[in-house]
Structures are given as C-alpha cells and as structure tokens.
Amino acid sequence: MDRREVVLVNTNRMRPPVSPIGLDYIGDWLAEADYDVRLVDLNFAEDPAAEITAALSEADPIAVGVSFRNTDDCYLPSGQSFVPHLRETVSIIKSHTSAPIVLGGCGFSIFPAEIMKECDVSLGIVGDGEEVFASLVECLVKRRDYSKLPRLARRDAQGRTVVNPAMYDEILDIPPQRATIDNARYFREGGVGNLETKRGCPSKCLYCADPIAKGSMVRLRPPDQVADEVEALLDQGVDVLHICDAEFNLPPQHAMAVCQELVARQLGDRVRWYCYASVHPFSDELADMMRQAGCVGINFGVDSGCDRMLAALKRAYRREAIADAVQACRNAGITVMLDLLFGGPGEDEASVRESIEYVRELSPDRVGAPVGLRVYPRTPLERLVKSEGPMATNPNLRGVRENNDNFLYPVFYVDHRLGEDPVQLVHDLIGGDERFFPPPRIKGPANYNYNNNDVLQQAILAGERGAYWDILRRISSPPRAEA
Numbered sequence: 181m182d183r184r185e186v187v188l189v190n191t192n193r194m195r196p197p198v199s200p201i202g203l204d205y206i207g208d209w210l211a212e213a214d215y216d217v218r219l220v221d222l223n224f225a226e227d228p229a230a231e232i233t234a235a236l237s238e239a240d241p242i243a244v245g246v247s248f249r250n251t252d253d254c255y256l257p258s259g260q261s262f263v264p265h266l267r268e269t270v271s272i273i274k275s276h277t278s279a280p281i282v283l284g285g286c287g288f289s290i291f292p293a294e295i296m297k298e299c300d301v302s303l304g305i306v307g308d309g310e311e312v313f314a315s316l317v318e319c320l321v322k323r324r325d326y327s328k329l330p331r332l333a334r335r336d337a338q339g340r341t342v343v344n345p346a347m348y349d350e351i352l353d354i355p356p357q358r359a360t361i362d363n364a365r366y367f368r369e370g371g372v373g374n375l376e377t378k379r380g381c382p383s384k385c386l387y388c389a390d391p392i393a394k395g396s397m398v399r400l401r402p403p404d405q406v407a408d409e410v411e412a413l414l415d416q417g418v419d420v421l422h423i424c425d426a427e428f429n430l431p432p433q434h435a436m437a438v439c440q441e442l443v444a445r446q447l448g449d450r451v452r453w454y455c456y457a458s459v460h461p462f463s464d465e466l467a468d469m470m471r472q473a474g475c476v477g478i479n480f481g482v483d484s485g486c487d488r489m490l491a492a493l494k495r496a497y498r499r500e501a502i503a504d505a506v507q508a509c510r511n512a513g514i515t516v517m518l519d520l521l522f523g524g525p526g527e528d529e530a531s532v533r534e535s536i537e538y539v540r541e542l543s544p545d546r547v548g549a550p551v552g553l554r555v556y557p558r559t560p561l562e563r564l565v566k567s568e569g570p571m572a573t574n575p576n577l578r579g580v581r582e583n584n585d586n587f588l589y590p591v592f593y594v595d596h597r598l599g600e601d602p603v604q605l606v607h608d609l610i611g612g613d614e615r616f617f618p619p620p621r622i623k624g625p626a627n628y629n630y631n632n633n634d635v636l637q638q639a640i641l642a643g644e645r646g647a648y649w650d651i652l653r654r655i656s657s658p659p660r661a662e663a
Contacts, residue, residue, distance in 0.1 A: 184321075185217075186215050186217055186218070186241055186242055187218045187220060187239055187241040187245070187277075188206065188219050189219075189220045189244060189246045189247065190203055190222055191249075191265065191269050192222075192248075192250065193223055194250070194630070194631045195223075195631070195632050195633075196370045196636060196648070197369050198249075198366070199373060199374055200361060201361075202247055203219070203247050203360060205310050205355070206313055206314075207219065207361070208355040208357045208358065208359055209311065209314050210314055211357075211359065211360070213314050213318070218235060218239055219361070220232055220235045229272050232273055232276065236277045237276065239277075240279075241277065242279065243279055243280045243281070243320055244273055244279050244280070244281050245313060246282065247285040248285040248288040249285045251263060252554075254554050254590070255550070256552035256578060256590075256594070257620055259592075261580075261590055263295065263298055263588060267298055267299050280303055282313065282316065283295060284306075284309045284313070286393040286394070288304055289306045289392070290393050290556055290557065291557065291586070293333070293341035294586050295588070296341055301335075302334060303316070303332070303334055304332075304334075305332060306332075306333055307346055308348065308352075312329055316329060316332065328344065330344055330345060331343070331344060348395060348399055350399060351402065352378060356406075356412055363418050364418065369640065369641070371420070371639075371640035371648070372421065372645060372646060372648075373413050373418035373420065373421045374424050376401065377400070377403075377406050377423060377438050378399060378401060378434065379395065379398070379399050379425075380395045381427065383496065384494055385493060386493045386524065386561050387524070387553040387559055387561040389559060392558050400431075403434075403441035404441055406441065406442075407438075407442055407447060414451060419450060420645040420646055421452070422454045422455070423453060425455065425456065427456055427458040428457045429458055429461070429466060430458055432466055435466060436469055439466075439469040439472065439473035440469065442474060443472050448472050448473040448474040450474070452475075452645075453473075454475070455478055455479070456478075456479050458497070459480050459502050459504070460496065460497035462501075462508060464508045467511065468511075471514055477516070477646065477650050478509060478514055478515070479649060480516065480517065481521075482518050483519070483520060484499075484522075484524075485520070485534060485535035486535050487499055488526065489524060489527060489535070492526045502518065502542065503542055506543075516544040517545065517548065517647075517653075518539050518542070518547045519548040519550075520535055520539065520547060520548060522550070522551045523553055523595055523598060524553055525564060526597075527594075527598060528595070529597075529605060532598070533609050540613060543615070546615055546617065547616045548616075550619055551603055551606055552592030552594050553593040554591075555577075555587050557586060557587050571584065577591055577592070577593060577594075578594050579592050602619075603619040606619050617649070630648045635652070635655070636652060639652075
C-alpha cells in the first residue's frame with residue numbers, strides 16, 4: 181500500500197507569530213488529494229529540535245516540505261539573518277529521515293540556488309507551491325519522473341541548481357478551507373489573521389523582490405472563493421485580517437469585485453481587515469467600497485514624497501497621487517499608514533526633508549521612516565550595485581559587504597550623500613513628530629521592527645488586534661474619532 185503521509189515544517193520563529201498561510205494552503209491541497217498531513221510548527225515550539233525529533237520518530241513521510249518565509253528581518257539596524265537557523269533545522273530533519281526534503285516559501289524563492297547549497301538540499305519549489313508540491317509528492321509515490329514540473333528547483337550531480345520555468349494559470353484557484361494551521365491560536369498570539377486575493381506583481385520598482393518571489397504575472401482568485409475563505413476564518417474565531425497581496429488594488433477592478441462580494445454576503449459587518457495598496461490608481465469609489473467591505477486600515481508603501489526620488493525608485497506615480505489617496509481614505513473613514521523608504525540612489529538631505537515635510541502636511545495617521553533599501557538579486561537595484569564596483573568598497577552599502585556577492589546575507593543601499601549617520605539625520609528632520617515611526621534607536625512603540633517586538637507582543641496579549649503598525653499607533657496615542 182502506498183504511503184500517504186507528508187510532513188510540513190514551518191521554520192518561521194518571528195514573534196509576534198504570523199500564520200504560515202502558504203503551508204495552510206498546501207496542507208489543504210494535499211488533504212483534498214487524500215494525503216495525511218502532519219504539521220511541525222516551530223513558531224510555537226519551546227524546543228524545535230525535540231519537536232522535529234518527535235514528529236519524525238512517529239512518521240514515515242513521502243516527503244518533508246520546509247517553508248522559509250524570510251531570509252532576514254529586512255531591517256538595517258539589526259540585519260538579522262535567518263539562514264543559519266534554517267540550515268540547523270534542515271540538518272536536524274536529515275538526521276531523522278531519509279525522505280526527500282523540499283524547500284519553499286517567499287524567502288527561498290528569492291534565493292533558491294543559494295539556499296539549496298547552504299542547506300545541502302536537492303529539491304525546492306519557486307513561487308506558488310500548492311499544485312506543484314502535490315504533483316511532486318504523487319510522482320514520488322508512483323516513482324515517476326518529476327524533473328519537468330514547473331517551478332521545480334533541483335540540484336544535479338555536479339551540484340548545479342536548475343530551476344524550471346514558471347508556468348501559471350490565469351486564475352489562482354486555492355482551496356479556501358484553511359484547516360491545516362491552528363489559525364485561532366495564531367490570532368490569539370499574533371493579533372491578526374491573513375489571506376490572499378491574488379498573487380504576482382507586474383510593477384518594476386527599483387528594489388522590490390515581490391516579482392521575483394511571486395512572479396510578475398498577476399493571478400486573480402475568484403471573489404467568491406475569497407469570501408468563502410473569510411467565512412472559514414470567521415468560523416475559527418478570526419475576525420481581524422491582513423490581506424497579503426503586494427497591492428490589494430492592482431488591478432482595481434478585481435479589488436472592487438472582491439469588496440462587492442464581501443458586502444453582498446454582509447461580511448463587512450463581521451470582519452475588520454487591513455491591506456497594502458498603491459496610491460495609484462486609487463479612487464474615492466474604491467475607498468468607499470473597501471470601507472463597506474470591512475477595511476479599516478491601509479498601508480501605502482509610497483517610498484518618498486519627492487518626485488525626483490520617486491522617479492529614481494522607478495515608481496509609476498508622483499506625489500500628488502499620495503495626497504489624493506490619503507484624502508480618499510479620510511473621506512471613507514479608513515486609517516492610513518504611509519511608508520517612506522530613505523536612502524535610495526540620489527537621496528540627500530534635501531530630498532529627505534522634502535518627503536518628511538510633504539507627508540507631514542498630508543497628516544496621515546502614521547508614517548514609517550526606515551533607512552536603507554535591502555538589495556535583492558535579479559532586481560534593478562542589484563544591477564546598479566554591481567555597476568558601482570566592488571561591494572567591499574562601495575560607500576553606498578551597509579551590512580554584509582564581503583563574501584556576499586549573491587546578497588543572501590543582509591546588505592542595504594544607503595546613498596552616501598546622507599552622511600555617516602543617516603538615522604540621526606532622519607530623526608532630526610522628523611523633530612519628535614509622534615505620527616512618525618522613526619528609524620529605531622530605542623525600544624518602545626516607536627520601534628516598528630516587528631521581529632521580537634516586546635511592546636507589540638504585550639499589547640496583543642492584552643487584547644489588541646489589527647495590523648501591527650495600527651496596534652503600535654493605538655497604544656502610543658489616542659485613536660482619532662471615526663468619520
């Protein structure tokens with residue numbers, strides 16, 4: 181009789197805990213194909229090695245799927261890499277099973293060859309994993325050739341990594357059950373649930389790795405399937421959500437259709453949700469419909485309030501669009517976070533000052549002001565960095581600059597025009613404005629690096645729910661009255 185058990189391992193240990201949505205989807209897909217899924221969730225493990233040992237001592241899996249969500253915390257002041265933890269975890273798994281180990285997740289998808297080499301693993305999946313992983317498992321059971329599966333990464337006998345081309349359907353069809361992960365616990369301890377309405381991003385921003393990890397072709401989920409998933413999470417007691425799309429409103433017609441479906445089912449009265457969105461195109465009509473559908477907060481990753489820098493960052497809009505989006509949200513009663521990103525090519529004190537003064541005039545509810553652009557492979561920023569000469573002597577780079585030509589370990593671009601202490605420069609220009617999350621020098625509500633944020637975790641345990649930026653906003657200042 182064929183073995184039917186598959187082990188899935190969540191390696192993400194960031195706190196507050198974020199529900200591993202990809203593993204939830206994969207587990208449901210495998211369950212529909214009549215496989216037995218055993219989850220090893222290291223986020224809640226006091227002793228990760230013991231958890232892995234216990235699970236694999238009781239299992240004889242066909243394969244072990246290992247999810248790697250983040251390569252690092254993407255934060256210049258700490259620059260914490262999670263690759264060593266992954267390598268250690270994989271080593272423990274290998275010591276307890278001979279089953280094939282299959283790596284996946286967003287972090288892995290950005291660095292498939294590098295991470296497979298680091299962990300000495302021969303198989304991985306780049307991008308969407310549900311259908312490909314199930315097909316791979318079926319091939320392993322039936323002893324069929326799997327080498328041509330789309331998006332499969334594999335190492336050949338010479339140690340070279342081959343990544344098969346990505347082939348995507350236009351429609352993103354994912355089972356909406358959300359039955360693999362303990363979403364109720366993640367909600368209690370993490371403060372917010374999650375879901376996707378689409379994958380892929382066609383934008384060509386200078387630094388962003390989303391098109392690398394998730395593909396540049398947009399795949400839309402049917403709105404009724406999204407609403408089904410909202411209902412499934414509500415049945416588990418999860419009534420505050422964060423939509424994980426790169427930009428919820430791209431394309432705007434799909435965002436409108438999703439909201440209309442939620443309104444038609446009267447889910448807007450039962451759920452509160454947040455999202456990332458682009459300031460363009462963003463209409464008053466969409467803002468109103470989003471609010472009716474339950475949206476209470478939007479994080480606009482605007483990057484800059486200076487048109488010169490928006491052009492340098494290859495953004496498709498200019499700063500007037502930011503003002504229009506903030507006003508549309510204010511009219512609809514939606515809380516607004518604007519995320520700036522200082523240090524890009526050509527940034528200087530004048531452009532930082534212009535950005536801060538401009539967004540201050542717009543008066544959003546909160547503004548993020550981090551310094552440093554994480555450099556990722558296969559992005560325009562990587563090509564720029566390589567054109568500037570050796571990394572070790574590049575005055576625009578901070579972080580791991582030596583023996584890191586593949587950028588696997590955290591390295592950040594900060595234009596040298598900002599001087600020796602760009603963090604202090606941004607602090608000085610913010611001038612104590614409490615609406616800003618400045619680059620961190622101290623612990624507390626002003627520190628919005630979410631990784632192991634004690635203030636944030638305590639607030640969640642005390643009952644706060646929502647996007648992390650909004651929780652930090654609420655606990656640091658009285659909330660505005662809703663319109």
